[in-house]
Amino acid sequence: MKIIHIAHHYWPVVGGLENVVRALAEGMARRGHEAHVITSQYGAGNRPREEVINGVYIHRVKSTRFGYPDLTYPLEVPGGILRNADIVHGHSQNSLFTVKMIEEAKRLGARTVVHFMAVDAFNDHPSRLIRLLAPRYGKRNVKKAIEASDVRLVKSFRDMEILRSKYSIKTEYIPDGIDEELLGKPNMAEEFRRKYDIQDPLIVYVGRLHKLKGIDILIKALAIATKEEPNLKAVIIGPGDQRPYRELANKLGISDKVLFTGFVDEDIKIGALDTSIALVLPSVSNYVEVFSLAITEAWARRKPVIASAVGEIPYRVKHMINGLLVPPRDSTALAEAIVTLAQDRELGRRLGAEGRKSVLTWDEIVSKLLSIYSCG
Structure with a gap:
């Protein structure tokens, strides 16, 4: 044809x-x-x-x-x-x-x-x-x-x-x-930890740095979550203007707990997911969440997802089945979800394994x- x-x-x-x-x-x-x-x-x-x-x-x-x-x-x-x-x-x-x-x-x-x-x-x-x-x-x-x-x-x-x-x-x-090789790649967490010299527990964001993606909500949630889990850090992966988010992290006193990588190759992205407690997607608008490939990639690596209930997300992410759903623009609820998975790794493993079943x-x-x- x-x-x-x-x-x-x-x-x-x-x-x-x-x-x-x-x-x-x-x-x-x-x-x-x-x-x-x-x-x-x-x-x-x-x-x-x-x-x-x-x-x-x-x-x-x-x-x-x-x-x-x-x-x-x-x-x-x-x-x-x-x-x-x-x-x-x-x-x-x-x-x-x-x-x-x-x-x-x-x-x-x-x-x-x-x-x-x-x-x-x-x-x-x-x-x-x-x-x-x-x-x-x-x-x-x-x-x-x-x-x-x-x-x-x-x-x-x-x-x-x-x-x-x-x-x-x-x-x-x-x-x-997703590419089929993503399902069979060996765990790349150690390579990621060595590259960025990080041993602390991580949450990961993958996507554009855009105001509709709610990255400011994620940073505010991290500031709340680290009061209970002080070793927790966030890795923010993707292209875009980092300045407003760096300024916010600095203002909240958590600049040392947020790593901005910019655009990275596939191996680094997969290494970050393998290292993480969960993928976090705090989007604030239906328009930007038609179908999140980052969710599929996280599930392919058997990782749970914490996401805002906007767009297609609540049709795919089922609360306490393959991930955790939170209301959009609610940094407190997002922080609570992050802390839940930081403190219950077995729950995260179950949610990630269930998500893997839907990957094509x-x-x-x-x-x-x-x-x-x-x-x-």
Whole structure:
């Protein structure tokens, strides 16, 4: 099959959705399919407009952007590529780029698939302006994506429920996966401890350093938790501006208990998870939690998860079954959950082992998608 994936960013941009599209495209190319990615030029630096990486044909088109990545709009459409496709798979209806390309693919006669993400998820955004304007934009894009798609997928049971109840649309659940080698890697905790000279118990955050991710809530919770567990430390892994969080840790007198690593390679990230008591995700908005790959990675390493009950998280993390759920923006409740697992390691082992049962590999996800593509 000739399969085209649509996303406004692709490698060398690194992020959750970018990594997903790359895993799917490369996985399909390895199976002998002709895999393409149509994306914008944003984030590509000096890389060529057309290139092949790991068997995937990449097409970067001229685009313009209105402030936010989702507001990227293509200024050209590679009609010849779209016209001859067997399947065109668009990722995220919140992206202007994706919706426009899917509309064009549909007009040219291609079979179209849209992966819906964070449907109607702007209502709890901290910004009043976004709460006012974004819901209208979101509903517009959902309707356009529904009209232009032959197959509708979700990676969130929250989105499935909303599309069924509010838009009368039936969808299929296809989550994200992980690399199979992650399941069989030896424990890498000692390597991580040696690298960073840490022997104390740890909690770990993995993700972007963004205000919607609640990292300030995590730091405040750590300040509370260390009153009961004074040796506890936090490792914060991911790209973004560290300054406001370093300043907060310093203000709370716990700067020596927070390690910021920035972006790290996979081995260091896995070493941090292996070392940890738990992965902690204190997000404050539905919009940023469509499907947390960090949760899947933690479960793959048999680690429990402590997370805010926002977005898809409460549909996946079941309190006292495979993790602990806390209310968003509640640093006291988060601190109590952290202390619970710091003091009861056996509970953490049970929760992590239960989470491991739900983990799927990218190979399994690619098989599911290829089966869907082949139907109809």
